[in-house]
Amino acid sequence: MSEALLEVRNLAKHFPIGNVGITGRPHHWLRAVDDVSFNLNRGESLGLVGESGCGKSTTARAVIGLHKPTAGSVKLEGHELAHLSSREWLPYRQRMQMIFQDPYASLDPRQTVGSILKEPLTIHKIGKPRDRRLRALALLDAVGLNPRHLNRYPHEFSGGQRQRIGIARALALEPDILICDEPVSALDVSIQAQVINLLKELQERFNLAYLFIAHDLAVVRHLCSRVAVMYLGRVVEVAERDELFQSPAHPYTRALLSAIPHADPVIEAGRERIVLEGDVPSPHNPPSGCTFHPRCPERERVGERCSSEAPLLVEKDGSRFSACHLTD
Amino acid sequence: MGSSGNKVLEVKNLSVRFDTHQGTVRAVDDVSFHLDEGETLGLVGESGSGKSVTNLALLGLIPNPPGVIDSGQVLFENTDLLKLPIDKMRQIRGNRISMIFQDPMTSLNPLLTIEQQLAEVLEIHRGMSKREARPHCAKGLDEVGIPSPEKALDSYPHELSGGMRQRVMIAMALLCEPKVLLADEPTTALDVTIQAQILELMSKLQKDHGTAIMLVTHDMGVVAGQADRVNVMYAGRLAETASTTDLFDRPMHPYSKGLLESVPRLFGDAGDDLFSVPGQPPDLADLPSGCAFQPRCSFVVDSCAKARPNLTPQADAAAKTDRLVACTEAERVLAADLAAKNSAGGAS
Numbered sequence: 001m002s003e004a005l006l007e008v009r010n011l012a013k014h015f016p017i018g019n020v021g022i023t024g025r026p027h028h029w030l031r032a033v034d035d036v037s038f039n040l041n042r043g044e045s046l047g048l049v050g051e052s053g054c055g056k057s058t059t060a061r062a063v064i065g066l067h068k069p070t071a072g073s074v075k076l077e078g079h080e081l082a083h084l085s086s087r088e089w090l091p092y093r094q095r096m097q098m099i100f101q102d103p104y105a106s107l108d109p110r111q112t113v114g115s116i117l118k119e120p121l122t123i124h125k126i127g128k129p130r131d132r133r134l135r136a137l138a139l140l141d142a143v144g145l146n147p148r149h150l151n152r153y154p155h156e157f158s159g160g161q162r163q164r165i166g167i168a169r170a171l172a173l174e175p176d177i178l179i180c181d182e183p184v185s186a187l188d189v190s191i192q193a194q195v196i197n198l199l200k201e202l203q204e205r206f207n208l209a210y211l212f213i214a215h216d217l218a219v220v221r222h223l224c225s226r227v228a229v230m231y232l233g234r235v236v237e238v239a240e241r242d243e244l245f246q247s248p249a250h251p252y253t254r255a256l257l258s259a260i261p262h263a264d265p266v267i268e269a270g271r272e273r274i275v276l277e278g279d280v281p282s283p284h285n286p287p288s289g290c291t292f293h294p295r296c297p298e299r300e301r302v303g304e305r306c307s308s309e310a311p312l313l314v315e316k317d318g319s320r321f322s323a324c325h326l327t328d
Numbered sequence: 329m330g331s332s333g334n335k336v337l338e339v340k341n342l343s344v345r346f347d348t349h350q351g352t353v354r355a356v357d358d359v360s361f362h363l364d365e366g367e368t369l370g371l372v373g374e375s376g377s378g379k380s381v382t383n384l385a386l387l388g389l390i391p392n393p394p395g396v397i398d399s400g401q402v403l404f405e406n407t408d409l410l411k412l413p414i415d416k417m418r419q420i421r422g423n424r425i426s427m428i429f430q431d432p433m434t435s436l437n438p439l440l441t442i443e444q445q446l447a448e449v450l451e452i453h454r455g456m457s458k459r460e461a462r463p464h465c466a467k468g469l470d471e472v473g474i475p476s477p478e479k480a481l482d483s484y485p486h487e488l489s490g491g492m493r494q495r496v497m498i499a500m501a502l503l504c505e506p507k508v509l510l511a512d513e514p515t516t517a518l519d520v521t522i523q524a525q526i527l528e529l530m531s532k533l534q535k536d537h538g539t540a541i542m543l544v545t546h547d548m549g550v551v552a553g554q555a556d557r558v559n560v561m562y563a564g565r566l567a568e569t570a571s572t573t574d575l576f577d578r579p580m581h582p583y584s585k586g587l588l589e590s591v592p593r594l595f596g597d598a599g600d601d602l603f604s605v606p607g608q609p610p611d612l613a614d615l616p617s618g619c620a621f622q623p624r625c626s627f628v629v630d631s632c633a634k635a636r637p638n639l640t641p642q643a644d645a646a647a648k649t650d651r652l653v654a655c656t657e658a659e660r661v662l663a664a665d666l667a668a669k670n671s672a673g674g675a676s
């Protein structure tokens with residue numbers, strides 16, 4: 001394997017909540033992300049999955065510097081990014097861009113498509129105005145939109161087309177890494193398939209690396225070669241795609257996969273579903289030991305260790321990592 | 329699951345329009361279907377296809393203006409719900425026919441305790457006092473699997489999680505043991521592990537009480553696991569009606585076929601591109617001529633642009649129930665399905 005393009009080590013992001021005491025420190029911390037580590041290689045796509053509140057979006061935002069990490073390191077080809085100021089971040093942003101979930105809120109309604117696509121080039125002082133216009137036209141073409149629509153406003157486009165504009169904007173600076181935060185979850189199925197295919201095509205064409213955040217595992221399966229599963233701010237399993245979907249190692253991954261309804265009535269009628277008890281606990285006050293233990297169907301097989309000791313993410317075989325006492 | 333074949337609700341030629349600044353939008357256009365006792369009928373389609381408007385129209389919940397019910401009948405226990413005066417309709421809503429909404433965060437009143445909101449149903453429809461209602465409410469919460477129902481009764485909605493709030497909504501809808509439950513995307517706002525809990529609960533309650541459920545959803549996976557029959561909607565019309573197994577095995581409308589093929593799967597080959605329906609869903613204020621799906625359809629023929637096809641019975645030897653399809657080329661679509669299956673079977 002080549003050297004990692006992006007190296008994330010022990011990343012943590014804690015948010016202060018409630019009143020700040022007289023010491024100037026808050027009483028409580030919400031541990032949104034705790035000790036997350038992964039590598040992203042050039043041209044690879046890594047899926048980051050989990051349920052709402054598990055910290056996948058916070059991880060993405062901390063990686064690209066929209067949140068300042070509480071601890072840990074984010075390295076792009078060996079350059080440490082975790083503690084840079086916004087000004088120092090600028091040259092690295094060019095290498096790493098983001099696509100957002102909501103195609104309605106993430107485009108400025110008062111800017112034309114042309115001006116949206118030229119803005120990154122203006123900020124990074126790339127090219128002359130005329131070149132920028134040509135670049136914007138080429139970008140529209142690359143994402144399958146009509147170049148004649150350069151002077152239109154976002155409200156004139158449908159959700160799927162807007163998401164294409166968001167993708168074109170992210171590609172304007174020719175980045176190496178795209179961070180995609182639920183880019184297709186707001187779209188209808190038939191449009192979702194179009195955008196997934198577009199992302200695959202662009203990845204091949206521009207040799208992009210994706211950090212792809214999603215709650216829909218079926219989408220991730222079609223787009224990603226490796227998958228990391230998060231639960232309550234921690235990564236519980238990382239594996240190659242086929243390995244993860246065919247033989248999930250962590251009990252949470254197994255339950256998550258089994259909870260997803262299949263679009264096939266014959267399979268649906270015949271299968272046993274692992275229905276987890278209870279809700280996802282609050283990251284404000286996570287359970288002791290393994291944060292999954294109160295809901296874990298396997299906890300009796302291990303015993304007290306689950307509630308007293310947090311399992312570490314350890315290598316199982318080659319490319320697979322899992323954080324569970326059962327498989328230690 | 330499993331129906332007795334008695335129609336509990338019958339919708340005939342329902343049309344709903346909205347008069348907007350962009351023009352008249354026919355959100356629901358001449359839609360007819362029926363719901364059998366004890367069955368789950370899925371209603372699927374993409375956003376803007378008219379699923380939710382159909383659902384709301386059944387209980388007279390379309391805001392007017394801008395919404396107008398143009399025509400149609402909704403027959404329930406020998407009465408046309410669309411002709412009922414508001415006070416009679418109120419006796420049916422939440423009592424004989426209940427509804428669960430998509431968003432459990434906004435469909436409960438944040439200022440009232442769970443007990444106040446549940447007891448209101450029994451006070452109105454059963455004439456109970458608050459004190460009489462409390463044990464019934466606690467029993468309702470217990471039935472939907474809420475731990476310590478007495479404690480939950482005294483909580484406010486913000487003190488409960490999303491899954492628990494949706495359980496409260498279901499308990500509220502079932503308090504009067506309705507004949508019909510209209511569920512509008514009941515699990516869309518929930519995480520998959522919680523969705524699995526709620527779907528299992530709905531199936532169990534249906535078995536216990538024999539409630540007929542109309543399940544509105546955009547998730548083909550949810551429909552596959554829950555519904556006995558499915559209505560597929562596109563641009564305000566029904567494109568296809570079939571039993572769930574027939575629809576998933578051999579779709580006969582080009583739109584149903586495209587929709588099913590574009591769903592990302594958890595099994596099978598992951599390497600290939602997904603099938604995708606080309607183009608965009610149409611603007612309801614400016615529909616294409618003829619069949620609304622015609623500009624995106626791969627089975628299109630000349631006549632498609634001329635007349636909008638009606639839902640008509642189709643011949644399918646293997647079908648479990650009647651198959652209705654609004655497409656003149658349905659036989660070709662079926663033949664294409666079968667040919668694809670045969671070649672896949674031959675290859676493996």
